[in-house]
Amino acid sequence: MTKIKICGVSSVRDVMCANELLLDYVGFIFYDKSRRYVDDAKAALLKAYLKPSVKAVGVFVDDSIDRIAKLVDDNIIDVVQLHGSQPKAFVEDLRYVVHVPMIQAYRVESERDVNRVNATLADYALVDHGQDFDFSLLGKIEKPYFLAGGLNPGNVGGLVEAYRPYAVDTSAGVESFGRKDYRKMQRFAMAVR
Numbered sequence: 001m002t003k004i005k006i007c008g009v010s011s012v013r014d015v016m017c018a019n020e021l022l023l024d025y026v027g028f029i030f031y032d033k034s035r036r037y038v039d040d041a042k043a044a045l046l047k048a049y050l051k052p053s054v055k056a057v058g059v060f061v062d063d064s065i066d067r068i069a070k071l072v073d074d075n076i077i078d079v080v081q082l083h084g085s086q087p088k089a090f091v092e093d094l095r096y097v098v099h100v101p102m103i104q105a106y107r108v109e110s111e112r113d114v115n116r117v118n119a120t121l122a123d124y125a126l127v128d129h130g131q132d133f134d135f136s137l138l139g140k141i142e143k144p145y146f147l148a149g150g151l152n153p154g155n156v157g158g159l160v161e162a163y164r165p166y167a168v169d170t171s172a173g174v175e176s177f178g179r180k181d182y183r184k185m186q187r188f189a190m191a192v193r
Contacts, residue, residue, distance in 0.1 A: 002160045003167035004192050005146060006174060006185060007059060008036030014180045015049045021189045023054050024167065028077065031061040035178070036171065044076050057081050057103065065094050072098045079103060081126065091121040103146060108133075114140045126169060138163045153187035160192055168192055 006018060007027030018026045028043045029036045038046065047056050058077035060068055062084035071077045081103040082091070091104065104122035106113060108129065114137055117125045126146040127138070138147075144166035147159060152173035160168060174184040 002165055002192055004189055005057065005167055005169040006171065006180070006188075007057070007148075007169055008034070008171035008175075009046065009180065010036050010038050010042070011180070012046065012049050015046050017180065017182045017185055018054055019049075019051045021185055023189065025055045025057050025079065025169075026050065027057045027059050027081065027169070027171070029059045030063060030067075030071070031059065031083075033061075040071065040074075040076065043071070044074065047076050055079050059083065062086065065090070065097055068094065069097045072100055081105065082122065088119070088121060095121065105148075108137055108141075111137070111140070113137075117145070118142045124166060127165075135163065138165070151188075153184055153191050156188060157191035 003024035005025035005027060006023055008029055009015060009018060009026040028038050028046065031037060050056055055078040057079040058071050059081045068080055079101045080098060083105045102122040103124040103126050104120045105126040105128060106117050108114060108117060108127050118141065120143060124146060125141065125143045126148055128149040146167040146169045147165040148169035151168055151170040156168055170188060174188050175181055176184065
């Protein structure tokens with residue numbers, strides 16, 4: 001069954017909704033330019049309310065290995081998600097320091113991008129698709145992947161049925177007025193399941 005990740009969780013209310021809906025993952029964004037940013041102390045508070053079955057994913061954009069390792073060591077995050085320009089060597093170095101699953105995000109627009117996804121040292125890829133995405137590229141991805149980009153309760157069910165990703169990932173697609181909307185989260189989870 002396709003797993004569900006809601007990213008940009010930033011309040012205790014969001015966490016309680018995730019717990020109630022039995023989500024697989026929630027994302028804490030540690031990128032301070034994001035409007036969904038949470039600092040380390042806030043993430044620790046949110047993790048304290050999170051059911052152990054719901055894994056906390058730390059989302060990082062070009063952050064340091066030391067910072068990522070500290071959040072893992074402090075049991076604030078269970079999974080590392082990398083966005084940005086981290087080279088293969090960074091992922092390799094990070095693997096020596098942290099022993100949790102890793103996700104690396106890619107924008108996939110061509111066969112060349114598919115080759116980069118398949119070559120990642122991360123456990124999972126996150127495939128962010130745009131408006132004119134060629135969905136046939138998904139069939140060439142060998143890594144288990146999280147499908148992301150524009151997913152909402154109205155379109156996610158059809159995408160899961162057609163492409164069977166390992167997981168789906170949304171943030172704005174389950175928000176109203178810039179905040180997580182429980183009813184949209186619920187409809188999203190029901191559509192995936």
